[in-house]
Amino acid sequence: MNKPVDAGIHTLAAPYALHALPADEARRFEQHLERCADCRVEVDELRETAARLGAAAAVTPPPRLRENVISRIAEVRPLPPRVADGQTLRRWWPRIATGLVAALVAGIVVLGIRLDDARDELDRSEQISAQLQQLVGADDLEVVRTQAGDGTGTVLLARSLDLAVFSGDGMAPAPAGHTYQLWVMHDDGSVVSAGVLGSPPDGRVGPVTARGLAGAGRLGITVEPGGGSRQPTTDPVMVIELPD
Structure with a gap:
């Protein structure tokens, strides 16, 4: 007889993909991953997206703008999670959201920045970063x-x-x-x-x-x-x- 699956374990796909789980939780999820095709697909998609957005950071913005952006990223706080089921997701989501928002904001800010419109780009990045905070907080x-x-x-x-x-x-x-x-x-x-x-x-x-x-x-x-x-x-x- 197959061992019943804890429904909450499916919520660990995002923290696992972003390396936000402790070792014991990660090992437990890896055992589940061997049996769950949906979670494997979700983990792969999240890792591919994070890698693609992270690659954008290879473009170097102007030094002064970079300092401003880094200081603003440090101030980013995720919205409180609204997921009603699963204590595990509630416990790990703030850490996941903070890391994901920071990665997304960093990728957004460095795309196509020019010295003559750096202020407009920064304002736009702030607006999109706020929207991304909303997105990663959505269940x-x-x-x-x-x-x-x-x-x-x-x-x-x-x-x-x-x-x-x-x-x-x-x-x-x-x-x-x-x-x-x-x-x-x-x-x-x-x-x-x-x-x-x-x-x-x-x-x-x-x-x-x-x-x-x-x-x-x-x-x-x-x-x-x-x-x-x-x-x-x-x-x-x-x-x-x-x-x-």
């Missing part, structure tokens, strides 16, 4: 990854917050005078812009926040004239299916 957080050609899109989504954050990596440069644009695609056929992504030479686009997700089953990326369009003018080069 329905989903991480979705989509491959299109050489490009990879990653979406952090919480429908309870009507909030998603998209970032892309490995995207081919948009044609001269054009930009990538993110769209929220609703099941009734309506399409709403979530913002212009630009066309950086390193292939990284975003992060961009998307809201208005009620009735939306997909996010789409199109190539548009510089400055963006009111409605898509080309077919999507990437489509991300959103979980319900």
